[in-house]
Structure formats: structure tokens, C-alpha cells
Amino acid sequence: MAFGRLERARAPNPMSDINMTPLIDVMLVLLVIFIITAPLMSSSLRLDLPKAEGSRSSETPKFIALAIDAQGKLYVAEQPVTLDELREQAERAAGRDPATEVQLRADTNVPYGRVAELIGLLQQAGLSRIGFITAGAAAASAPK
Template identity: 70%
Template sequence: MAFGRLERPRPSTPMSDINMTPLIDVMLVLLVIFMVTAPLMSSSLRLDLPKADGAKPLEAAAVLAVGLDREGRLFIGEQRSSLDELRQKAKEAAEKNPATEVHLRADSTAPYGKVAELIGLLQQAGLTRIGFVAEAKAP
């Protein structure tokens, strides 16, 4: 009987190189996703304003732009705001110039109760010149 030594296969050596292909693929997919979604995340307030015939607004010396979107969120200019912030800015504007005009841009599907609440808040702050911004009807 021959007793031989049993050969065990040598364990494979660990791979010391990193495969870059999956990393590059993931980074390119993320780049495409960010390129597509970046224009959608712009800070401009997009509203579906009601259509109406009327006179063009006159240029006012002092204007406070207030926006209300379809979910009832409030904006001062392009910045999202709360009722307390609007109340404070309206009081400051009324103290500075009582003839300050408010340009109220409300989405055509905005809740009527929110619009009425905004008008009451602005009048309590001392601003009585409130104008509704609308788009001109197509001919």
C-alpha cells in the first residue's frame, strides 16, 4: 500500500484590482437622472392662472407679489412662505408705503377659502390695493 500525499488545490488568490465598469455605469445613470430632473426642480412658481379679459395692470411703485398654488401653499415672490411671514411682510409694506399694491396670483384650482383668508389677512395688515393676476384669453 502506498500512502501518498493528497494534493489540495491551492486557494485562489484574492483579486487586487477593482472592476470599474459597474461603478462607471452607475455614475452615468445617476448623471442622466440628475440632468433630466434638474429642470423640474427649478424655483419658479408655476401656476395655472385663470383666463380673463381686462385692462393691463399699471406699473406700481411698490408691489408685494403673493402666490397660492393648487394645494393651497403660499408664496411671497418665488419663496415658499407661511401665513405669519406674510402677515409680517404685509405690515412692513403697509407701514413703509400704504399705497403698496398686492399682486395675488392664485391657481385657478386653488381653494376659494384660502384666497378669501389671504385677502382678509392682507386687509388687516393695512394693504387694501389687492389685484388678481390673470392671463389674457386667447382670441
């Protein structure tokens, strides 16, 4: 051994084995997650319920069928009415049941102002549920 000279040890050989510890740790964490979540995903209660005929509600939904033709004439249930008669019928219907629905059918040639006027009349009478009845897409594309 020479003075001032340090002996160097040989450099360690590179490790050629895969370190399995991190892989095992990740797999154990995933296993724990699956063990915890699996019962939560299939926790539905399976019952074989008896079959029975349910009674139908004898109460049908109440509605007023209102129509306006191209000339602006009003019809309630296919019967012609005046504006005052419509107001009276709407007030009576609202008095019986305020949830009565008005099913409004208007010709395409009826001005929007006329429809808005009828909606205002119905709302003043106490009916706020108003549905607009339209023709389906097949009927709209059919030749006239």
C-alpha cells in the same frame, strides 16, 4: 243797379308768387347762429411746443407679488412663505407705504375661501390695494 241787389266785385286772383319773406327770415336766423357758433368751435390755441426728453420717475410702483399654488402653498416673490411670515411682510410693507399693491396670482384649483382668507389677512395688515393677476384669453384656451 237794382234795388236790394249788391254788386259783387270779382274774386281776387290766386297769388302765384312764392312769399320770400319767411324764407329770408329763416336764412338770416341761421346765418346769425353760424356766425356766433363758428368761433366757439375753432377756438383751440395752436402752439408749437419744444420737444424735450422728460426725466423718468426713479420711483417704481411698490407691490408684493403673492402666489398660491394648487396645494395652497404661499409664495412671495417666488419664495415660499408661511402664513405668519406673510403677515409680517405685509405689515412691514404697509408701515413703509400703505398704498403698496398686492398682486395676487391664485391657481384655478384654490378654493375661494382660501383666497378670501388671504385678502382678509392683507387688509388687517393695512394693505387694501389688491390686484388679481390672470392668464390672457390665448393662454386660457391653449391645451394643457
